[in-house]
Amino acid sequence: MPLLEIRNLTVEFSTTSGAFRAVDGVDITVEPGDLMAIVGESGSGKSVSMLAVMGLLPWTATITADLMAFNGHDLRGMTAKQRRRIIGRDMSMIFQEPMSSLNPCFTVGFQIRESLKKHTDLDRKGRQERAVELMKLVGIPAPEKRLGAFPHQLSGGMSQRAMIAMALACEPKLLIADEPTTALDVTIQAQILELLTGLQERTGMALILITHDMGVVAETVKRVQVQYAGQKVEEQEVGALFDDPHHPYTAALLAALPERATERRLPTIPGVVPGQFDRPTGCLFSPRCRFADAHCKAVEPVQASPEMGLALCHYPLSHGEPTKKEQAS
Amino acid sequence: MLRFVLSRLVTFIPTFFGVTLVSFAFIRLLPGDPIQLLAGERSVSPERYAELEAQLGFDQPLWQQYFDYLFGIFQGDLGTSFVTRRPVLDEFMALFPATLELSICAIVLAVLLGIPAGVIAAVNRGKFFDQALMTTALVGYSMPIFWWALLLIIVFSSGLGWTPVSGRISLMYFFDTPTGFMLIDSAMSGEPGAFRSAVSHLILPTIVLATIPLAIIARQTRSAMLEVLGEDYVRTARAKGLAPLRVNGLHALRNAMIPVITVIGLSVGTLLAGAILTETIFSWPGIGKWMVDSIFRRDYQAVQGGLLIIAVIVMLVNLTVDILYGAINPKIRKR
Numbered sequence: 001m002p003l004l005e006i007r008n009l010t011v012e013f014s015t016t017s018g019a020f021r022a023v024d025g026v027d028i029t030v031e032p033g034d035l036m037a038i039v040g041e042s043g044s045g046k047s048v049s050m051l052a053v054m055g056l057l058p059w060t061a062t063i064t065a066d067l068m069a070f071n072g073h074d075l076r077g078m079t080a081k082q083r084r085r086i087i088g089r090d091m092s093m094i095f096q097e098p099m100s101s102l103n104p105c106f107t108v109g110f111q112i113r114e115s116l117k118k119h120t121d122l123d124r125k126g127r128q129e130r131a132v133e134l135m136k137l138v139g140i141p142a143p144e145k146r147l148g149a150f151p152h153q154l155s156g157g158m159s160q161r162a163m164i165a166m167a168l169a170c171e172p173k174l175l176i177a178d179e180p181t182t183a184l185d186v187t188i189q190a191q192i193l194e195l196l197t198g199l200q201e202r203t204g205m206a207l208i209l210i211t212h213d214m215g216v217v218a219e220t221v222k223r224v225q226v227q228y229a230g231q232k233v234e235e236q237e238v239g240a241l242f243d244d245p246h247h248p249y250t251a252a253l254l255a256a257l258p259e260r261a262t263e264r265r266l267p268t269i270p271g272v273v274p275g276q277f278d279r280p281t282g283c284l285f286s287p288r289c290r291f292a293d294a295h296c297k298a299v300e301p302v303q304a305s306p307e308m309g310l311a312l313c314h315y316p317l318s319h320g321e322p323t324k325k326e327q328a329s
Numbered sequence: 330m331l332r333f334v335l336s337r338l339v340t341f342i343p344t345f346f347g348v349t350l351v352s353f354a355f356i357r358l359l360p361g362d363p364i365q366l367l368a369g370e371r372s373v374s375p376e377r378y379a380e381l382e383a384q385l386g387f388d389q390p391l392w393q394q395y396f397d398y399l400f401g402i403f404q405g406d407l408g409t410s411f412v413t414r415r416p417v418l419d420e421f422m423a424l425f426p427a428t429l430e431l432s433i434c435a436i437v438l439a440v441l442l443g444i445p446a447g448v449i450a451a452v453n454r455g456k457f458f459d460q461a462l463m464t465t466a467l468v469g470y471s472m473p474i475f476w477w478a479l480l481l482i483i484v485f486s487s488g489l490g491w492t493p494v495s496g497r498i499s500l501m502y503f504f505d506t507p508t509g510f511m512l513i514d515s516a517m518s519g520e521p522g523a524f525r526s527a528v529s530h531l532i533l534p535t536i537v538l539a540t541i542p543l544a545i546i547a548r549q550t551r552s553a554m555l556e557v558l559g560e561d562y563v564r565t566a567r568a569k570g571l572a573p574l575r576v577n578g579l580h581a582l583r584n585a586m587i588p589v590i591t592v593i594g595l596s597v598g599t600l601l602a603g604a605i606l607t608e609t610i611f612s613w614p615g616i617g618k619w620m621v622d623s624i625f626r627r628d629y630q631a632v633q634g635g636l637l638i639i640a641v642i643v644m645l646v647n648l649t650v651d652i653l654y655g656a657i658n659p660k661i662r663k664r
Binding site for chain 1 (some may be wrong): 526560561562564566567568569570571572580583584657658
């Protein structure tokens with residue numbers, strides 16, 4: 001049984017100018033111990049879909065799904081109280097800005113022990129011991145001393161380590177890391193990613209890494225899901241994805257990696273992700289796609305076969321060439 | 330922390346001298362002659378006038394009078410009211426407990442109702458409670474105090490007869506007032522019903538005096554909370570699975586308290602400086618009424634002495650607020 005199974009997740013925000021669909025029919029499957037990434041540009045609905053799973057979206061969001069199950073519990077019919085028993089314990093999340101994600105008014109120790117107090121039966125002494133243990137686990141030197149520190153006394157990397165310690169407090173089955181390294185400098189990025197994958201291996205938890213950085217993906221995860229404009233456009237094992245991307249968007253993202261550039265000028269994807277008012281008909285990527293034709297702009301594509309990475313494309317690529325097997329139009 | 334407090338205390342010194350100068354000059358800038366006012370309808374002969382002037386020290390040059398005043402302050406002497414012939418400090422201390430008692434009750438009421446109301450409004454932003462509360466706060470803030478007080482008296486005192494109209498305690502009771510705080514003194518007096526009477530006398534003045542601070546605190550809490558509720562650390566707290574009461578009431582509120590503490594401090598300052606209207610309407614024998622009377626009598630010593638004490642109290646309240654900033658948000662302590 002998958003740990004997290006989501007079918008056809010849609011999230012709509014009601015705004016003053018009408019409804020905005022941030023996530024559009026996304027499927028996600030995470031097995032226990034899985035190590036996967038969700039990749040996409042800003043505005044592709046990566047974070048929103050995970051916040052929906054955590055139940056952290058504001059009340060302006062409407063969440064619908066055919067299936068949204070975690071560890072055998074249906075998340076959809078759950079009361080807020082029931083969900084609060086799961087999040088922070090079996091499923092936890094770390095965020096993009098570690099410095100602002102810790103409460104400046106409380107010590108790091110207080111914020112870690114608070115999770116333990118909520119979800120475990122440990123007494124005061126037990127919580128303190130566990131907090132020290134967690135600080136050691138995430139590689140913070142002098143843990144006893146650092147537990148008494150306030151967030152503004154820690155560096156960005158230390159803050160993110162403290163956030164990870166907090167998220168791991170109750171030994172979650174699933175950790176969602178929402179761009180955990182974006183706000184950190186490059187050397188610290190590598191350390192944090194190494195820490196996350198190391199912890200994932202040691203504890204056997206599942207890890208979902210949300211990122212826009214293909215380089216991070218290549219080094220870190222096993223399986224990749226690519227999202228574009230709120231839709232899932234492709235899913236593959238990481239090696240296969242880098243060798244043979246099936247969706248033109250994935251191919252374009254990979255081509256834009258500096259390491260892969262063959263010419264002096266770095267290839268880019270023209271245009272931006274469609275917003276609330278410029279959603280195209282047919283395939284959402286068609287205005288920016290090299291291979292799009294009239295058919296793409298008129299008809300919404302359906303998912304291709306698993307061998308083609310479930311690509312949401314009329315002409316999924318095979319080794320860089322579109323497979324135009326159904327040239328009906 | 331001690332260094333922080335000491336450094337704040339040092340900034341007191343120039344403020345203190347500024348206040349002595351302003352309070353000294355302010356009352357003398359008003360037209361009107363205290364000796365003429367003292368004499369009233371009867372006219373004063375020029376000889377008698379000169380004699381009185383010399384006796385009260387008004388014949389000295391102004392700078393001389395100012396330095397005499399300053400000199401007195403450092404000896405703990407705020408001068409003698411030439412109307413009542415009693416030391417200003419004694420007069421002030423006799424009336425101040427009444428004002429303090431009323432102010433404390435009012436600010437406690439305003440804080441206990443205002444902060445939770447602001448938090449609930451912010452959490453339910455745009456919904457019925459929020460709109461109802463903010464409308465009520467606006468009405469409370471803009472309502473003329475004397476009219477509101479009279480309205481309450483008409484309904485609860487004359488109409489329903491639930492509360493007394495004025496004063497601090499029923500005339501039936503007579504006992505020593507060692508502390509000057511009627512609630513404490515009446516409770517210690519052992520007279521049956523005295524405490525009850527003191528409480529019932531406090532209710533309406535407290536409500537009237539609390540109205541404006543309550544509205545300000547509720548609105549300030551709401552806007553500070555709205556700002557904080559969108560912060561990342563509030564999301565982190567929710568991601569831990571904490572209950573809304575803890576997320577909003579601890580994680581968010583503590584961060585939102587800085588501006589709230591500021592307006593509470595300002596309100597305390599204003600209340601202590603004498604709630605003149607409220608004290609007058611309810612015949613509350615506090616310093617607000619005394620200050621106004623002293624100004625009308627051109628009682629120079631009483632006005633400058635009273636102003637100085639009030640200013641020092643306001644300065645102390647501000648110092649407390651500054652210290653509280655550091656206690657609430659450790660980041661501020663470091664600066």
